[in-house]
Amino acid sequence: MTIHSPATDNSATERLRDQIAAVLTRARQRTLTLTDGMDEAELTAQHSRLMSPLVWDLAHIGNQEELWLVRDVGGREPIRADIDELYDAFKHARANRPTLPLLDPTQARGYVGTVRDKVWDVLDRSELRGSPLIDGGFAFGMIAQHEQQHDETMLATHQLRTGAPVLTGLAVPTVAAPVTGEVVIPAGEFTMGTSTDPWALDNERTAHRVRLPGFAIDAAPVTNAQYLAFLDDGGYDRPELWSTHGWAHRQEAGLVAPQFWERDSSGNWWRRVFGVLTPLRPHQPVVHVCWFEAEAYANWAGKRLPTEAEWEKATTHDPATGAVRRFPWGETEPDDTTANLGQRHLEPADVGAYPAGATPAGVHQLIGDVWEWTASGFEPYPGFRAFPYREYSEVFFGGDYRVLRGGSFGTDPVACRSTFRNWDHPIRRQIFAGFRLARDLVEGEG
Template sequence: MTIHHPPASDVSDTEQLRDRIAEVLTRARQRTLTLTDCIDEAELVAQHSRLMSPLVWDLAHIGNQEELWLVRDVGGREAVRADIDELYDAFKHARSNRPALPLLDPTQARGYVGTVRDKVWDVLERSDLRGAPLIDGGFAFGMIAQHEQQHDETMLATHQLRTGPAVLTAPAVPIVTTPVTGEVVVPAGEFTMGASTEPWALDNERPAHRVRLPGFAIDAAPVTNEQYLAFIDDGGYERPELWSERGWAHRQEAGLVAPQFWERDPAGHWWRRVFGVLTPLRPHQPVVHVCWFEAEAYANWAGKRLPTEAEWEKAARHDPATGADRRFPWGDAEPDEATANLGQRHLEPADVGAYPAGATPAGVHQLIGDVWEWTSSDFDPYPGFHAFPYREYSEVFFGGDYRVLRGGSFGTDPVACRSTFRNWDHPIRRQIFSGFRLARDLRPGEGE
């Protein structure tokens, strides 16, 4: 029998990829444990909001997805706990009903995810990370790392909703004295929308395709607390003409008077509750925890509009001076502490202008990190979309009542954040770390 050894360069590339996979999986698990080890068992099994699962459900669900895709599918190994597959199938049980299920208790859940991860390390070591689409380039491992980090961000949102003493800590965010203001004109023309070279891009980011847009202007920074407060002070929540019919009905039904977690004291000063700590409202911080309807009403009040998803991505990726479509606003390098507020490094958005190294060449700031940004676009497939590796990741959501969010938040890990990454949610949702920036059409002769 003849054994064909891969070229040395291929072996080196495979080892580098294996190290990269090990790093993102380890980082995700460390964060998962941070979010679940900081509270007692009673808090882990409690449902802190009907919008969210008990944290112990998220913990075991993370392990179950890892077992399904990496242990059983990629590795071809026997099941660890086939008996719990249905319990942790997100499509079989609504979040509001999950506390009533016979879930694994915290000790069982921790033991389960640990056993699964031990098996995954063996699968990773034995895989050449080439061949079928699911494994080529380590896709399945990257998908699972992103899945865990997405649930970590969901668990972080659950922590924001829980009551009681603060349990999470992080360094303070950067503060600026002179915030970024103004807008940037993006010239008319084509750009490449969607992922073509990202090996771990998910199915809804594909296929890459050319899109032609007219010129438009986009704000250089997300809308800040100070700017949003002016909307409130001008009666923004009391003026139905600023709201769509659906938006106004929701504002009345939900009793919206300010972003979620804002509180006004008897003296009229505004405060914001941040993971159990009441802090004075910071004027230059991007507004966070607003729903799509609130963003739309603010845009109408300001005489502008929300950007389309394509406009947002062109502003974030396309360099009109060179014609290049880059991975990130600042270029192709991975995010770091100088370019973006990501990965739960801090526990809130940084002031606008805090990351000048992360701006686009044209001067649009903080498109990545800090707050997810609502766009005006529905969540629909790109031309030529193909579901992979399962319909339930994206396809079943197309055509529903969802709006696209872009850019990631302070709670989004870099592995699950890029200029092509698409998030989506119902327009009434605001427990997520959502903000927005504005855009407008160009006036005749402007931008020529």
């Protein structure tokens, strides 16, 4: 597969072209990490009915890149128009994809390589302006984000598979004592969403003013030790802590602990991490819990889940100046001192492991480690306009979806902003999701 050599011209267009080349290359390297080194049987197997075979994700990544960058932006002839329907995510449910006449691993790798070679030519020839689709390199950024989102989905498939481990990562940061307590966020207006980020997706737009009463939010996500106290106090056996729908799901699904937790004969808890059984780490954020579990824990703790507006205000709003921070810590892009992102580690870091990534008020790890469930349903912002296609966001508005914020250790920085919105059904646990709590202020606080 050809690797693009970024241009060295100092013009703004060439710098943007270099940036695009870098994020596309990084996404492809990760895709190959998730699919190379596995035999054909592993790649074509369905490791869970919730997930596609890895080989479907691989070819789907190439097909979306062909549709948007080769055909639409580049105006080129189709490479494989005959497979468009096979890799249309809305035409075939995940559970049914193994029965389709999919490209085999060799064919899929060849296809995505051919597509990418043509994309490099399209990128070299594009002025990166002239229409909303390509202004600021939007279409290229959208495709880089799409590939990284599927890479995170494939990472979740790796967590669900059985057999010997095939992934490796750096040792995750630990702390001697976790961050605890909560931070008061004063009442007032703030700007939510964005109208200026050139690669923001349609559901993040448009920027709008939101007024919130004061609230308190936990300084860190809920940890394994905290969640274990809920479990030990009979949290899974107390229907009064659960909503009606949540209790029905807990019973139907037989939930007794977070997914991938295992208890040995001595009563000690372990967690299975990509095929490796490890002792439960007390200071690590709890992960692989569904929204109903988070809601029950919040009721047990006498608090609640934050709304997504509260989450974003705690993340971006500077009460001293009224300015909006791009990230909790300021304007600089995430790096390995501020956030656990990009599959660098294969699990969340202990809470408090990234002090440089905290907000000025002292809220930690809002970006990376675990997606955080919020209390909010997935709805459009004022002024929403579907772009460039309805199926990215619009068709998911309403229903029972709940919004998640902040990204996880498996989220790439290109697909993780303070304004980025994720969503899923409240029963989902295979995603890398945890939560933090909030509460209303009592009289005299704030």
